Amino acid sequence: MKEVVEKMNNSEDILTIPLQLGDNYAFVLYLKTVVDGLKLQNIIIKPFFELKSTEFFSSYIQSLPDIAKMKTGDELLIQLTKGHVLIAIQEQFFLVDIKMITASTPQPALMEPTIYGPQLALSEAIETNLNMIRHRYLEPSLTIETVQLKDKSHQSIALIYDKKIVKQSVLDKIQKKIKEMNNPLIESSGDLQLFLNSTKFSLFPVLLLTERPDRITYNLANGKVVILMDGSPQAIVAPVVFYDFMVSMEDNYHSFWISIFTLILRYVGILTCILLPAMYVAVTSYTPDIFRVELALSVAGSRLGVPYPSFIEVLFMLLFMEFLIEASIRLPKAISATATTVGGLILGTAATEAALTSNIMIIIVSAVAITSFVIPISEMSFAIRICRYVLLAFTTLFGTVGLMLGFLGIIMFLTNKESFGEPFLKINWKSTKREKEV
Amino acid sequence: MYYLIFVTMVANIIATVPRILVIESKNGVIFSMIAALFVGVIFTYFVILFFNKFSGLSFPEILKKHTSKWFYIPVIVYFGISWFLAGTITLITYVFLFTTFVSLETPLITTTLAFVIIVSFGMLMKSESVLFTLETVFVLLLPILIFLFVKIITDSNLEWNFVQVAMMNINITPSYRSFSAASYIFIGVVNIVIFNSFFKEKLKFGFKQISIISTVGAVVLFITYFIPIGFNGFEQIEHMNFPWVSTSDSVRMKYGVIERLVFIFIIIFLGISFLSLLVHWHVSLKLFESIFHFNKLKWKNKNLTSYFFVVLFGAVSIYLVTKIDEFELFKYSSYFYNIFPLFYFILFLSLFVAKRRAKI
Numbered sequence: 001m002k003e004v005v006e007k008m009n010n011s012e013d014i015l016t017i018p019l020q021l022g023d024n025y026a027f028v029l030y031l032k033t034v035v036d037g038l039k040l041q042n043i044i045i046k047p048f049f050e051l052k053s054t055e056f057f058s059s060y061i062q063s064l065p066d067i068a069k070m071k072t073g074d075e076l077l078i079q080l081t082k083g084h085v086l087i088a089i090q091e092q093f094f095l096v097d098i099k100m101i102t103a104s105t106p107q108p109a110l111m112e113p114t115i116y117g118p119q120l121a122l123s124e125a126i127e128t129n130l131n132m133i134r135h136r137y138l139e140p141s142l143t144i145e146t147v148q149l150k151d152k153s154h155q156s157i158a159l160i161y162d163k164k165i166v167k168q169s170v171l172d173k174i175q176k177k178i179k180e181m182n183n184p185l186i187e188s189s190g191d192l193q194l195f196l197n198s199t200k201f202s203l204f205p206v207l208l209l210t211e212r213p214d215r216i217t218y219n220l221a222n223g224k225v226v227i228l229m230d231g232s233p234q235a236i237v238a239p240v241v242f243y244d245f246m247v248s249m250e251d252n253y254h255s256f257w258i259s260i261f262t263l264i265l266r267y268v269g270i271l272t273c274i275l276l277p278a279m280y281v282a283v284t285s286y287t288p289d290i291f292r293v294e295l296a297l298s299v300a301g302s303r304l305g306v307p308y309p310s311f312i313e314v315l316f317m318l319l320f321m322e323f324l325i326e327a328s329i330r331l332p333k334a335i336s337a338t339a340t341t342v343g344g345l346i347l348g349t350a351a352t353e354a355a356l357t358s359n360i361m362i363i364i365v366s367a368v369a370i371t372s373f374v375i376p377i378s379e380m381s382f383a384i385r386i387c388r389y390v391l392l393a394f395t396t397l398f399g400t401v402g403l404m405l406g407f408l409g410i411i412m413f414l415t416n417k418e419s420f421g422e423p424f425l426k427i428n429w430k431s432t433k434r435e436k437e438v
Numbered sequence: 439m440y441y442l443i444f445v446t447m448v449a450n451i452i453a454t455v456p457r458i459l460v461i462e463s464k465n466g467v468i469f470s471m472i473a474a475l476f477v478g479v480i481f482t483y484f485v486i487l488f489f490n491k492f493s494g495l496s497f498p499e500i501l502k503k504h505t506s507k508w509f510y511i512p513v514i515v516y517f518g519i520s521w522f523l524a525g526t527i528t529l530i531t532y533v534f535l536f537t538t539f540v541s542l543e544t545p546l547i548t549t550t551l552a553f554v555i556i557v558s559f560g561m562l563m564k565s566e567s568v569l570f571t572l573e574t575v576f577v578l579l580l581p582i583l584i585f586l587f588v589k590i591i592t593d594s595n596l597e598w599n600f601v602q603v604a605m606m607n608i609n610i611t612p613s614y615r616s617f618s619a620a621s622y623i624f625i626g627v628v629n630i631v632i633f634n635s636f637f638k639e640k641l642k643f644g645f646k647q648i649s650i651i652s653t654v655g656a657v658v659l660f661i662t663y664f665i666p667i668g669f670n671g672f673e674q675i676e677h678m679n680f681p682w683v684s685t686s687d688s689v690r691m692k693y694g695v696i697e698r699l700v701f702i703f704i705i706i707f708l709g710i711s712f713l714s715l716l717v718h719w720h721v722s723l724k725l726f727e728s729i730f731h732f733n734k735l736k737w738k739n740k741n742l743t744s745y746f747f748v749v750l751f752g753a754v755s756i757y758l759v760t761k762i763d764e765f766e767l768f769k770y771s772s773y774f775y776n777i778f779p780l781f782y783f784i785l786f787l788s789l790f791v792a793k794r795r796a797k798i
Contacts, residue, residue, distance in 0.1 A: 287541055292697035398552035399544055401536060404708045408575060409556040415570040416563045423570055 019045065024054045027088040034083040036100035044087065044096065058089045061096065068095040078154050106132065107233065112212050112376060116253040121211035126158060126230035129213075133160060133226075136217045141165075147178055152185050157192065158228045160216075165223035170239050170420045174225055188232035196227075196238070203386060205379040206419035208237040208244055215249050239419035245380035246270070269374035274388055274410070276364050276371075277314045278395040278403050284310040286399035302358040311396040313357050317365045318388070320346075325369070442633065442717065443482065443651060445576060446626030447658045448583065449528055449707075449714035456662045456681050458619040458772050468605065470617035471659050478624030479652045481782060485627050488789045489634045497631035498728035501788060504795035511729055513788050517631065518725035520781055524625070525718030526755050527771045529553055532711040534764055535680055539687070540704055550759045553715065554752040560716045561723050561748055565632060568720050572713055579709045586686070586703060587661060593689045596668045604667045619775045620659060628785065629717055632724045723747050 013032040019025060026048060030040070043064065051057045061067065070093055071079050080086060083099030106128065109121040122129045130144060145159040157178070161171060177196050186192050193207045210216060211234050216226050219237045227236040237244070246266050251259040284303060288296045306313055324343040328336040351357050368388070375381040387410055394406035417424035459467050492500050497517075501510035533549045560568065590596070666681035669688055687700040696702060726747050762770070 286544070287701075290540075290696055290698075290701045394552070398548055399541055400705075401544075401549050401552045401708065404705055405552050405556045405712065408571075408709060408712055409559060411574055412556070412560050412563065412567070412571045415574060416567040423566070425570065425574060 017045075019048050021049055024048075024057070026054065026057065026090075028085060029080075029088070030085040030098075031080055031083070034081065034100055035085055035098050036083075039098050039100075040085060043098070044085065054089050058092055058094070061087060061089070061094050064096055066097040068097050070095055078148075082154070082156075109212055111378060112210065112215070112249065114212075114248065114250040114253070117249055118212070118214050120213070122213060122216075122228075122233045122235060124231055124233050126156060126228055129228050129233075129235070130158060130160075132213045133216055133220075133228075136213055137162075137220055139164075142220070145175075149186055150181070155186065155230045157230070160220065160226040160228065162220050162223065165221075166225060167223060167422075170422065171225055173420045174227070174238060186229075189227070189229040189234045189236050190232070192227070192229055193236050196236070204383045204414065204417060204424070205245075205377075206238075206240065206417065206424065208240040208377060209234045209379060210237060210377070211235070212249055218249065218252070219244075239422040240424075241419070241422065242414055242425040245375065245377045248376040266374050266376070269371035270384060273368050273371040273374075273384055274391060275403070275407065276368055277318060277388055278391040278406070280361065280364055281311045281314055281392065281395050282400045282403045285396075290400075299358075299360055302360045304358075305355040306358055307355070311392065313361055314364075314392060317351070317357055317361055318368070318392075321365050321369050322385070442572070442629045443624070443626035444654060445572065445710060445713045445717065446629075447623045447655060449710050455619050455622060455775075456666060457768060458775065459616055459663050460666065460681050467613075467616045467620075467663065470613060471620045471663065474617055474620035474624070475652060475655055475659060478621050478655060479648060481621075482624055482627045482651060483648060484786070485630060485789075488786075488793065489630050491793065492634065496633075496635040496724070496728075498725060499635070500792050502728075504792040505788070509788070509791070513784060514725050514729050516784065517781075518722045521718050521722035521725065522751060522754075523774060525715045525722065526758060527767075527774060528711050528714050528718070529755055530759055530762060530767055531771070532708065533759055534767065535683055536704060536708070538680070539683055539700060546759050547756060550756050553712070554755060557712070557716055557719060558748045558752055561720050561751070562744060563720075565635070565720065565724065568716060569633060572717060575709055575713055579706055582702065582706050583710075586699070586706060589691070589699060590665060590686060590689055591661075593669075595688055596665070597671070598668060600671050601664045601668045604664060615772065615776060618778050619772065622775050622778055623658060623662075624655060625778070628781075629721050632721045719751055723751070 015028075015030060015032050017028045019028060028040075028044060043066075044061070047060055048057055051060060068079065068084055070076075076086070076095075079095060083097065084095045085098050087094045087096060106120040106123045108119055111121075122132065134142070139162055141162050141164040143161055143163045147157050147159065149155050149157060159171075159174065159178075174196070181195050186195065190209060193205070193209060197206055208219075216235050216237070220226055224240075225238050227238070229236075246263065248262070248266075251263060254262070283290060283296075284299060288300060290296075291299070303310070303313075320343070324340065327339050327343070331339055348362060352359050352362060372381050372385055375384060391403070391406045391410065394402040394409075396402075398405070411425070414425040415423065459471070489497075495503075498510070498514055501513065529550070533546055533553070536549055537544065537546055560571065563571075662682070666685045669685045670681065683700060683703065686703040687698060689699040691697055691699060723744060727744055730743060730747075
């Protein structure tokens with residue numbers, strides 16, 4: 001026991017409590033900061049004084065539901081830092097899990113809110129999350145594997161899948177990836193997702209992060225693997241296809257036509273978001289004759305007095321919009337309202353009056369800004385936002401051909417991607433609800 | 439599978455095929471079109487039949503397994519070159535067309551370069567991804583394509599009298615040139631030489647499939663030939679360089695944001711010809727890769743053979759775009775179509791030899 005204390009560098013929160021009642025004595029060693037003091041008092045210290053002998057006490061300890069396997073060496077230390085208590089009764093040693101769990105209450109869904117459906121998202125404690133998932137998915141074939149990361153955080157992660165329907169090749173790939181991983185510090189599932197991603201420079205996410213338990217069970221039922229990490233309120237879903245990013249859980253709670261309508265709305269949104277800025281450049285600078293005369297004239301008319309080529313105008317406005325978005329994410333809630341108001345005013349009226357941009361450009365920028373939030377999963381909307389600039393550059397260089405070809409290029413890029421061996425974008429004819437399934 | 443065939447069929451509408459057909463319009467085009475339809479379907483049927491015997495194997499793999507070296511190398515090189523040229527013809531035709539109708543000021547090289555950059559990326563993809571791309575883009579474009587054709591056919595300027603005049607020439611014996619051009623639209627099936635390795639199960643090719651392909655082929659041929667005549671008249675049509683685009687230019691959409699149909703037409707066909715180019719060059723690249731492998735071309739443990747071919751393809755096509763004018767393009771592509779029956783012959787010959795050797 002002394003050894004352990006020394007190895008812990010005599011940290012101040014490490015406590016060794018001797019328990020003694022007559023001839024019976026025991027030692028309890030734990031880290032005060034991570035152990036639930038009340039629970040410790042109730043289930044370990046009290047019974048010690050109530051039970052007659054150390055034999056009784058040791059058999060009592062062994063029958064505790066929270067008893068953990070005895071570990072040695074460094075693993076023991078890790079367990080201690082995770083909230084286990086080491087109990088020494090004469091020559092016997094036991095490990096009991098009396099973790100103090102903070103932040104175990106599920107929080108309301110922030111990133112993927114819906115009108116109907118469950119309102120609570122995952123919590124930050126893995127036990128609560130597993131509990132939530134088990135409660136929602138009552139198949140006995142649901143399997144949970146716990147793995148410990150090898151980095152400095154030593155967080156435990158859980159692989160969850162339905163053994164009956166999961167694709168074995170995908171599961172093997174994920175398990176291998178996790179085993180091979182050796183990064184110094186992984187802080188959250190967002191981090192973990194990046195390391196599971198196979199390519200170094202990736203734009204589109206090939207794993208889906210979600211905070212909604214209903215999305216998790218929905219994906220489990222479709223044979224996917226869900227990865228949970230302790231301390232982060234997001235779960236990773238793998239493998240995913242492009243369509244998964246376009247589905248909101250709300251779609252399952254509405255009637256058929258409504259969900260079809262919203263789905264179409266989202267695809268139109270994504271197209272608008274990618275194409276519109278580049279289209280503006282193509283139409284104003286390269287081929288104004290595509291549109292009917294009235295429209296072409298009104299576009300050209302509103303650009304009167306703008307002193308630079310259209311692509312600079314588009315780039316300028318888009319960048320300002322990105323600044324605005326970025327600022328309102330980072331700022332505290334109280335201030336961000338001010339930022340958006342001021343920014344909106346500047347972008348809206350003043351820029352046009354100063355003849356820095358055309359009126360139509362303002363409309364386009366706001367349309368693009370709104371449509372980029374239509375995508376339910378925010379990572380995808382970030383990727384799409386970047387795609388927009390690629391397309392803009394291509395259009396600026398090559399004109400209308402560049403616009404079309406660039407768009408086809410993005411489609412090609414997506415089809416060429418794969419998520420754990422599953423093609424990322426492909427049309428799946430066999431299922432009627434093709435957007436919703438794997 | 440269908441996509442491969444259909445994309446090639448539709449892509450040829452903008453290519454030189456309609457022009458050849460129109461020029462030959464007094465030399466028994468209709469008869470040769472009918473003949474080409476039959477020959478094309480039978481040809482498709484046999485190609486699929488052959489490749490079904492070797493399901494899961496691509497053409498170079500089959501040849502390497504069952505024939506000797508002096509035989510398969512020239513055959514594959516010939517195929518690769520033909521495929522490259524087929525793609526290049528589509529590319530150059532489209533680039534000319536785009537420059538003529540949409541942006542006169544853009545230099546030819548810029549447009550070509552835009553194509554080459556994107557297609558180069560596409561060529562280097564996995565064959566599987568090429569198929570997925572083909573499928574996705576084609577499905578996206580199909581509704582607009584159908585709308586386009588319906589719009590053109592229902593237009594009030596279409597004079598069916600001219601079509602009837604053209605129909606009157608049915609009893610003239612066909613010319614070889616129109617026959618080979620018309621049968622060229624069925625060439626899409628040959629792309630199976632590479633993509634066969636992804637068709638693990640045997641392709642069904644029964645009566646249903648035959649009827650689908652022949653119906654679509656007939657419709658495409660009909661549209662290709664008669665619609666421009668209906669718009670432009672039987673006598674005048676010979677003087678047009680791009681009969682189809684001029685045709686679509688004569689249709690207006692009264693309430694559309696884009697008033698002239700020709701722009702939609704050109705944008706849609708940009709997609710289609712891009713797909714056709716992608717598939718042709720990809721197949722060509724795979725064919726070349728299967729026989730040439732430069733061990734010396736290495737950089738950071740990556741073999742650069744395929745990159746070499748991609749750069750070569752791009753360079754050659756850019757060179758050709760700057761050198762050729764429209765008249766020469768027409769001349770060369772009709773030569774190209776004329777030698778195509780030879781291509782069928784060689785394909786069948788090599789498949790036959792392989793089949794004999796494999797004793798299936």
